Amino acid sequence: xxxxxxxxAGKAGRQPKAPKAPAKAKPLRVAVHVVSxxxxxxxxxxxRAALVQFRGSLAPVFTRHSFVKGVRELExxxxxxxxxxxxVIYTINDQKLRSWLEGQQYQRxxxxxxxxxxxxxxxxxxxxxxxxxxxxxLPRALGDKALKLSQxxxxxxxxxxxxxxxxxxxxxVILLGVSRTSKxxxxxxxxIHHCLKVANxxxxxxxxxxxxxxxxxxxxxxGLVISASKLAQVRRRRFKENVLEGYYDxxxxxxxxxxAEAVFARIPGIQVIDVTDHTVEEVANLIAxxxxxx
Numbered sequence: 568x569x570x571x572x573x574x575x576a577g578k579a580g581r582q583p584k585a586p587k588a589p590a591k592a593k594p595l596r597v598a599v600h601v602v603s604x605x606x607x608x609x610x611x612x613x614x615r616a617a618l619v620q621f622r623g624s625l626a627p628v629f630t631r632h633s634f635v636k637g638v639r640e641l642e643x644x645x646x647x648x649x650x651x652x653x654x655v656i657y658t659i660n661d662q663k664l665r666s667w668l669e670g671q672q673y674q675r676x677x678x679x680x681x682x683x684x685x686x687x688x689x690x691x692x693x694x695x696x697x698x699x700x701x702x703x704x705l706p707r708a709l710g711d712k713a714l715k716l717s718q719x720x721x722x723x724x725x726x727x728x729x730x731x732x733x734x735x736x737x738x739x740v741i742l743l744g745v746s747r748t749s750k751x752x753x754x755x756x757x758x759i760h761h762c763l764k765v766a767n768x769x770x771x772x773x774x775x776x777x778x779x780x781x782x783x784x785x786x787x788x789x790g791l792v793i794s795a796s797k798l799a800q801v802r803r804r805r806f807k808e809n810v811l812e813g814y815y816d817x818x819x820x821x822x823x824x825x826x827a828e829a830v831f832a833r834i835p836g837i838q839v840i841d842v843t844d845h846t847v848e849e850v851a852n853l854i855a856x857x858x859x860x861x
Contacts, residue, residue, distance in 0.1 A: 597627050598653035599656065601657070603631075604634060608721075614627075614682075632644055641667065641671075653678075657681060659702075662700040669681075722766075723765045724755075728768075737764060738786040739786060740766075741789070745770050745798075745827050748793050749850065752847045753851050757851050771823075787838070788834050789854050792828070795817050799815045799816070802820075
């Protein structure tokens with residue numbers, strides 16, 4: 568009887584299990600098309616500044632369409648955006664294109680947001696003037712150097728990690744190196760701080776680099792090397808698990824670096840820089856010292 572009473576008392580004193588918290592919903596992926604008849608960098612920054620306020624709820628995926636000049640281009644963008652249930656954010660100066668876009672707002676199942684129009688209307692009303700709506704005035708307002716800088720950044724982002732091989736010859740600099748030798752940050756630094764168009768191509772042991780790399784004469788080629796032990800540390804910090812076998816094994820890395828050196832030996836005039844004890848800024852400055860930017 569006493570044992571029965573003790574069991575009953577134990578059950579009475581036991582705390583009820585707390586209900587499990589509902590699983591947190593994943594942020595909704597939203598396609599965002601940024602459209603401009605100039606570079607579009609400014610409107611993309613504004614869009615990102617706004618949409619970051621929905622962090623946790625929305626996961627925007629940005630696509631920028633720069634230097635859009637005709638209705639046909641806009642039609643293709645809107646068709647894609649409509650299929651994706653996307654948002655289109657634009658700054659268009661040309662009167663014809665602006666009028667066409669305004670009409671599309673009510674004809675398509677897509678959210679069109681004009682970032683320039685409200686500003687033009689309010690300034691115009693305030694001072695009783697009318698805007699020219701002439702895209703050719705942009706270089707005068709922004710400055711040729713600012714436009715060239717934006718073009719350099721756009722080019723570099725479009726030619727990251729082996730992309731954009733069709734226009735590789737338009738680069739000012741081509742960076743080569745195995746994985747985790749700071750090719751991307753160095754490329755971006757060169758674009759932003761030295762106004763250079765930079766492409767970077769990863770070298771993978773046993774994979775032949777693009778053939779045109781060995782034929783191009785104009786772009787400056789730079790190979791990045793690093794000590795095997797330092798690269799092993801970098802990779803181990805960056806990828807602690809779920810990596811390919813041997814990714815941060817010193818012996819495997821030494822083989823990768825030997826393959827890269829063999830590739831460099833086949834490229835006449837290539838500059839090889841050891842990044843082991845250098846920051847991204849230092850490496851970029853070494854490269855920029857012999858290359859003319861805008």
